[in-house]
Amino acid sequence: MGVYLYAICGDDAAVPDDVSGFDGAPLRMVRAGGLAALVSDRSSAPPEPREDTLWEHERVVEALMAGHDLLPARFGTELDSDAAVAELVLSRAEEFRSALAYVAGAAELGVRAACVGDLAPSIRRLPEAHAGHGYLAQRIGVHQRVRALADRVEQALGPLARAHTIRMPAPTSATISAAFLVAHERIDEFAHRAAALDAEIVDGRVFCTGPWPPYSFSNAAGRGR
Amino acid sequence: MTAAALEARRVQRSPRAARDVTLLDLLDRLLQGGIVIQGEITLAAADIDLVDLSLLLVVGAVDSLRRDLRGPLRDAKS
Numbered sequence: 001m002g003v004y005l006y007a008i009c010g011d012d013a014a015v016p017d018d019v020s021g022f023d024g025a026p027l028r029m030v031r032a033g034g035l036a037a038l039v040s041d042r043s044s045a046p047p048e049p050r051e052d053t054l055w056e057h058e059r060v061v062e063a064l065m066a067g068h069d070l071l072p073a074r075f076g077t078e079l080d081s082d083a084a085v086a087e088l089v090l091s092r093a094e095e096f097r098s099a100l101a102y103v104a105g106a107a108e109l110g111v112r113a114a115c116v117g118d119l120a121p122s123i124r125r126l127p128e129a130h131a132g133h134g135y136l137a138q139r140i141g142v143h144q145r146v147r148a149l150a151d152r153v154e155q156a157l158g159p160l161a162r163a164h165t166i167r168m169p170a171p172t173s174a175t176i177s178a179a180f181l182v183a184h185e186r187i188d189e190f191a192h193r194a195a196a197l198d199a200e201i202v203d204g205r206v207f208c209t210g211p212w213p214p215y216s217f218s219n220a221a222g223r224g225r
Numbered sequence: 226m227t228a229a230a231l232e233a234r235r236v237q238r239s240p241r242a243a244r245d246v247t248l249l250d251l252l253d254r255l256l257q258g259g260i261v262i263q264g265e266i267t268l269a270a271a272d273i274d275l276v277d278l279s280l281l282l283v284v285g286a287v288d289s290l291r292r293d294l295r296g297p298l299r300d301a302k303s
Contacts, residue, residue: 054255074259179258218258219261
Protein backbone atom coordinates (compact mmCIF):
# COMPACT_ATOMS: atom_id res chain seq x y z
CA MET A 1 0.00 0.00 0.00
CA GLY A 2 1.49 3.28 -1.04
CA VAL A 3 0.56 6.83 -1.78
CA TYR A 4 1.33 8.05 -5.27
CA LEU A 5 2.29 11.72 -5.53
CA TYR A 6 1.30 13.77 -8.61
CA ALA A 7 2.01 17.35 -7.64
CA ILE A 8 2.46 19.86 -4.86
CA CYS A 9 0.48 23.09 -4.84
CA GLY A 10 -0.89 25.79 -2.58
CA ASP A 11 -3.27 24.91 0.23
CA ASP A 12 -6.16 26.69 -1.53
CA ALA A 13 -6.26 24.12 -4.35
CA ALA A 14 -9.25 21.78 -4.64
CA VAL A 15 -9.06 18.23 -5.90
CA PRO A 16 -9.82 18.26 -9.64
CA ASP A 17 -13.15 16.52 -10.12
CA ASP A 18 -12.89 15.41 -13.73
CA VAL A 19 -10.10 12.84 -13.37
CA SER A 20 -9.11 9.97 -11.12
CA GLY A 21 -5.74 8.54 -10.19
CA PHE A 22 -4.01 5.33 -11.25
CA ASP A 23 -6.31 2.29 -11.29
CA GLY A 24 -9.27 4.62 -10.92
CA ALA A 25 -8.35 5.47 -7.34
CA PRO A 26 -9.87 8.75 -6.16
CA LEU A 27 -7.57 11.74 -5.95
CA ARG A 28 -7.02 13.32 -2.54
CA MET A 29 -5.12 16.25 -1.10
CA VAL A 30 -2.73 15.82 1.79
CA ARG A 31 -2.46 19.25 3.37
CA ALA A 32 0.43 20.38 5.52
CA GLY A 33 2.36 23.52 6.23
CA GLY A 34 0.16 25.74 4.06
CA LEU A 35 0.75 23.48 1.06
CA ALA A 36 -1.15 20.59 -0.47
CA ALA A 37 -0.01 17.40 -2.18
CA LEU A 38 -2.24 15.74 -4.77
CA VAL A 39 -2.10 11.97 -4.24
CA SER A 40 -3.99 8.74 -4.79
CA ASP A 41 -3.76 5.40 -3.00
CA ARG A 42 -2.04 2.48 -4.65
CA SER A 43 -2.40 -1.10 -3.62
CA SER A 44 -0.16 -2.62 -6.27
CA ALA A 45 3.36 -2.08 -7.47
CA PRO A 46 4.35 1.35 -8.83
CA PRO A 47 3.19 1.93 -12.41
CA GLU A 48 5.60 0.96 -15.12
CA PRO A 49 6.55 3.82 -17.41
CA ARG A 50 4.65 3.23 -20.62
CA GLU A 51 3.04 5.64 -23.02
CA ASP A 52 -0.41 5.18 -21.47
CA THR A 53 0.77 5.39 -17.85
CA LEU A 54 2.88 8.47 -18.55
CA TRP A 55 -0.17 10.19 -20.04
CA GLU A 56 -2.27 9.08 -17.09
CA HIS A 57 0.10 10.83 -14.69
CA GLU A 58 0.24 13.84 -17.00
CA ARG A 59 -3.56 14.17 -17.27
CA VAL A 60 -3.94 14.26 -13.51
CA VAL A 61 -1.28 16.94 -13.20
CA GLU A 62 -2.79 18.96 -16.07
CA ALA A 63 -6.24 18.78 -14.52
CA LEU A 64 -4.84 20.42 -11.41
CA MET A 65 -2.78 22.84 -13.50
CA ALA A 66 -5.95 24.09 -15.17
CA GLY A 67 -6.80 25.99 -12.01
CA HIS A 68 -3.68 26.23 -9.88
CA ASP A 69 0.04 26.80 -9.84
CA LEU A 70 1.83 23.58 -9.05
CA LEU A 71 5.06 21.65 -8.92
CA PRO A 72 4.72 18.36 -10.79
CA ALA A 73 6.27 15.28 -9.24
CA ARG A 74 8.49 13.04 -11.28
CA PHE A 75 6.70 9.98 -12.63
CA GLY A 76 6.76 7.03 -10.25
CA THR A 77 7.03 8.97 -7.00
CA GLU A 78 5.45 6.99 -4.15
CA LEU A 79 5.52 7.38 -0.40
CA ASP A 80 4.49 5.00 2.36
CA SER A 81 1.58 6.91 3.84
CA ASP A 82 -0.18 10.25 4.15
CA ALA A 83 2.00 10.91 7.18
CA ALA A 84 5.10 10.47 5.04
CA VAL A 85 3.68 12.88 2.45
CA ALA A 86 2.91 15.46 5.13
CA GLU A 87 6.39 15.04 6.58
CA LEU A 88 7.95 15.55 3.17
CA VAL A 89 5.90 18.68 2.52
CA LEU A 90 6.71 20.11 5.94
CA SER A 91 10.41 19.35 5.72
CA ARG A 92 10.77 21.12 2.37
CA ALA A 93 7.96 23.67 2.72
CA GLU A 94 10.22 26.66 2.18
CA GLU A 95 11.76 25.21 -0.96
CA PHE A 96 8.35 24.27 -2.37
CA ARG A 97 6.87 27.68 -1.60
CA SER A 98 9.74 29.43 -3.29
CA ALA A 99 9.51 27.15 -6.33
CA LEU A 100 5.74 27.73 -6.51
CA ALA A 101 6.29 31.48 -6.51
CA TYR A 102 8.85 31.05 -9.26
CA VAL A 103 6.48 29.18 -11.59
CA ALA A 104 3.32 31.09 -10.61
CA GLY A 105 1.14 32.03 -13.55
CA ALA A 106 3.38 30.28 -16.04
CA ALA A 107 3.61 27.01 -17.91
CA GLU A 108 6.47 25.18 -19.57
CA LEU A 109 6.84 25.03 -23.33
CA GLY A 110 9.14 22.50 -24.91
CA VAL A 111 11.20 23.33 -27.96
CA ARG A 112 13.13 20.82 -30.00
CA ALA A 113 15.23 22.11 -32.84
CA ALA A 114 17.14 20.01 -35.31
CA CYS A 115 19.52 20.73 -38.13
CA VAL A 116 18.32 19.13 -41.31
CA GLY A 117 19.81 18.80 -44.74
CA ASP A 118 23.15 17.41 -45.78
CA LEU A 119 24.55 16.76 -42.34
CA ALA A 120 26.40 13.59 -43.07
CA PRO A 121 27.91 13.51 -46.52
CA SER A 122 29.40 10.14 -47.13
CA ILE A 123 33.03 10.20 -46.14
CA ARG A 124 33.54 7.14 -48.31
CA ARG A 125 33.89 9.46 -51.26
CA LEU A 126 37.04 10.93 -49.78
CA PRO A 127 40.43 9.44 -50.51
CA GLU A 128 41.27 7.07 -47.69
CA ALA A 129 44.12 9.16 -46.36
CA HIS A 130 41.79 12.10 -45.87
CA ALA A 131 38.83 10.22 -44.48
CA GLY A 132 39.70 10.91 -40.83
CA HIS A 133 40.27 14.58 -41.48
CA GLY A 134 37.08 14.81 -43.48
CA TYR A 135 35.15 13.16 -40.71
CA LEU A 136 36.45 15.63 -38.13
CA ALA A 137 35.78 18.60 -40.37
CA GLN A 138 32.26 17.35 -40.87
CA ARG A 139 31.73 16.90 -37.15
CA ILE A 140 32.95 20.42 -36.47
CA GLY A 141 30.65 21.71 -39.18
CA VAL A 142 27.68 19.97 -37.61
CA HIS A 143 28.61 21.30 -34.19
CA GLN A 144 28.80 24.85 -35.51
CA ARG A 145 25.43 24.55 -37.20
CA VAL A 146 23.82 23.17 -34.05
CA ARG A 147 25.39 25.95 -31.97
CA ALA A 148 24.06 28.56 -34.39
CA LEU A 149 20.62 26.98 -34.31
CA ALA A 150 20.61 26.98 -30.50
CA ASP A 151 21.62 30.66 -30.46
CA ARG A 152 18.86 31.53 -32.87
CA VAL A 153 16.23 29.68 -30.84
CA GLU A 154 17.44 31.35 -27.67
CA GLN A 155 17.45 34.83 -29.18
CA ALA A 156 14.02 34.46 -30.73
CA LEU A 157 12.20 32.78 -27.87
CA GLY A 158 14.18 33.66 -24.76
CA PRO A 159 12.76 37.20 -24.49
CA LEU A 160 9.22 35.79 -24.38
CA ALA A 161 10.00 33.53 -21.43
CA ARG A 162 10.59 34.04 -17.74
CA ALA A 163 13.36 31.47 -17.77
CA HIS A 164 14.75 28.81 -20.04
CA THR A 165 17.15 25.91 -20.20
CA ILE A 166 18.75 24.67 -23.37
CA ARG A 167 20.31 21.26 -23.57
CA MET A 168 22.95 20.91 -26.21
CA PRO A 169 22.96 17.56 -27.95
CA ALA A 170 25.30 14.69 -27.44
CA PRO A 171 28.27 14.85 -29.81
CA THR A 172 26.56 12.47 -32.20
CA SER A 173 23.30 14.40 -32.37
CA ALA A 174 22.09 17.46 -34.25
CA THR A 175 19.02 18.07 -32.11
CA ILE A 176 18.73 20.46 -29.20
CA SER A 177 16.07 20.24 -26.54
CA ALA A 178 14.95 23.30 -24.64
CA ALA A 179 12.38 24.24 -22.01
CA PHE A 180 10.90 27.72 -21.59
CA LEU A 181 8.91 28.96 -18.62
CA VAL A 182 6.25 31.18 -20.19
CA ALA A 183 3.55 33.29 -18.53
CA HIS A 184 0.07 32.02 -19.44
CA GLU A 185 -0.80 35.22 -21.28
CA ARG A 186 2.25 34.88 -23.54
CA ILE A 187 1.82 31.24 -24.48
CA ASP A 188 0.03 31.98 -27.75
CA GLU A 189 2.60 34.56 -28.72
CA PHE A 190 5.37 32.11 -27.89
CA ALA A 191 3.82 29.34 -29.98
CA HIS A 192 3.36 31.67 -32.95
CA ARG A 193 6.94 32.87 -32.68
CA ALA A 194 8.18 29.28 -32.57
CA ALA A 195 6.13 28.42 -35.65
CA ALA A 196 7.47 31.49 -37.44
CA LEU A 197 11.00 30.47 -36.49
CA ASP A 198 10.41 27.03 -37.95
CA ALA A 199 9.39 28.67 -41.22
CA GLU A 200 12.31 31.11 -41.21
CA ILE A 201 15.07 28.60 -40.66
CA VAL A 202 15.78 26.91 -43.95
CA ASP A 203 18.25 24.30 -42.73
CA GLY A 204 16.53 23.32 -39.51
CA ARG A 205 13.22 22.43 -37.94
CA VAL A 206 11.77 23.89 -34.76
CA PHE A 207 9.00 22.09 -32.87
CA CYS A 208 7.14 23.53 -29.94
CA THR A 209 5.21 21.34 -27.49
CA GLY A 210 3.06 22.13 -24.53
CA PRO A 211 1.89 23.85 -22.47
CA TRP A 212 3.35 21.45 -19.89
CA PRO A 213 3.40 21.61 -16.14
CA PRO A 214 6.73 23.16 -15.13
CA TYR A 215 8.68 19.88 -14.91
CA SER A 216 11.94 21.55 -15.86
CA PHE A 217 11.60 24.44 -13.41
CA SER A 218 10.45 22.72 -10.23
CA ASN A 219 13.73 21.76 -8.68
CA ALA A 220 15.53 24.12 -6.40
CA ALA A 221 18.89 23.24 -7.88
CA GLY A 222 19.26 25.69 -10.73
CA ARG A 223 15.53 25.70 -11.35
CA GLY A 224 16.17 23.38 -14.21
CA ARG A 225 17.13 19.90 -15.15
CA MET B 226 -8.72 26.78 -18.62
CA THR B 227 -9.83 23.16 -18.38
CA ALA B 228 -7.64 20.13 -18.89
CA ALA B 229 -9.59 19.38 -22.05
CA ALA B 230 -8.87 22.86 -23.35
CA LEU B 231 -5.19 22.39 -22.65
CA GLU B 232 -5.24 19.10 -24.49
CA ALA B 233 -7.10 20.61 -27.43
CA ARG B 234 -4.57 23.38 -27.62
CA ARG B 235 -1.71 20.92 -27.55
CA VAL B 236 -3.14 19.01 -30.47
CA GLN B 237 -4.14 22.05 -32.43
CA ARG B 238 -0.66 23.50 -32.15
CA SER B 239 1.01 20.32 -33.13
CA PRO B 240 1.47 19.35 -36.72
CA ARG B 241 2.03 15.67 -37.22
CA ALA B 242 5.77 15.56 -36.66
CA ALA B 243 5.45 17.79 -33.63
CA ARG B 244 2.93 15.38 -32.15
CA ASP B 245 5.57 12.70 -32.33
CA VAL B 246 7.98 15.05 -30.65
CA THR B 247 5.37 15.60 -27.95
CA LEU B 248 5.83 12.02 -26.83
CA LEU B 249 9.58 12.49 -26.52
CA ASP B 250 9.02 15.67 -24.56
CA LEU B 251 6.58 13.86 -22.30
CA LEU B 252 9.21 11.21 -21.61
CA ASP B 253 11.90 13.76 -20.93
CA ARG B 254 9.78 15.71 -18.52
CA LEU B 255 8.09 12.98 -16.54
CA LEU B 256 11.18 10.82 -16.16
CA GLN B 257 13.87 13.46 -15.77
CA GLY B 258 12.03 16.54 -14.55
CA GLY B 259 9.63 17.26 -11.74
CA ILE B 260 10.24 17.34 -8.05
CA VAL B 261 12.30 14.48 -6.77
CA ILE B 262 11.89 13.05 -3.35
CA GLN B 263 14.73 11.26 -1.78
CA GLY B 264 14.35 8.41 0.62
CA GLU B 265 11.07 6.63 0.81
CA ILE B 266 10.05 6.63 -2.78
CA THR B 267 10.19 4.03 -5.44
CA LEU B 268 11.31 5.41 -8.74
CA ALA B 269 9.79 3.00 -11.16
CA ALA B 270 11.82 4.41 -13.99
CA ALA B 271 15.13 4.67 -12.23
CA ASP B 272 16.65 1.51 -13.62
CA ILE B 273 15.36 1.81 -17.12
CA ASP B 274 17.60 3.07 -19.84
CA LEU B 275 15.93 6.18 -21.14
CA VAL B 276 17.10 5.67 -24.67
CA ASP B 277 15.67 2.16 -24.81
CA LEU B 278 12.47 3.38 -23.27
CA SER B 279 12.21 6.15 -25.84
CA LEU B 280 12.67 3.65 -28.60
CA LEU B 281 10.02 1.37 -27.18
CA LEU B 282 7.51 4.13 -26.70
CA VAL B 283 7.84 5.95 -29.96
CA VAL B 284 8.01 3.04 -32.31
CA GLY B 285 5.06 4.51 -34.15
CA ALA B 286 6.83 7.82 -34.48
CA VAL B 287 10.15 6.53 -35.70
CA ASP B 288 9.60 6.98 -39.39
CA SER B 289 8.35 10.52 -39.25
CA LEU B 290 11.03 11.52 -36.78
CA ARG B 291 13.74 10.16 -39.01
CA ARG B 292 12.31 11.92 -42.00
CA ASP B 293 11.54 15.23 -40.39
CA LEU B 294 14.10 15.62 -37.70
CA ARG B 295 17.02 13.32 -38.34
CA GLY B 296 16.36 13.39 -34.74
CA PRO B 297 16.91 12.04 -31.33
CA LEU B 298 16.11 8.44 -32.13
CA ARG B 299 18.68 7.85 -34.77
CA ASP B 300 21.18 9.96 -32.93
CA ALA B 301 20.61 8.19 -29.68
CA LYS B 302 21.60 4.90 -31.20
CA SER B 303 24.41 6.01 -33.47
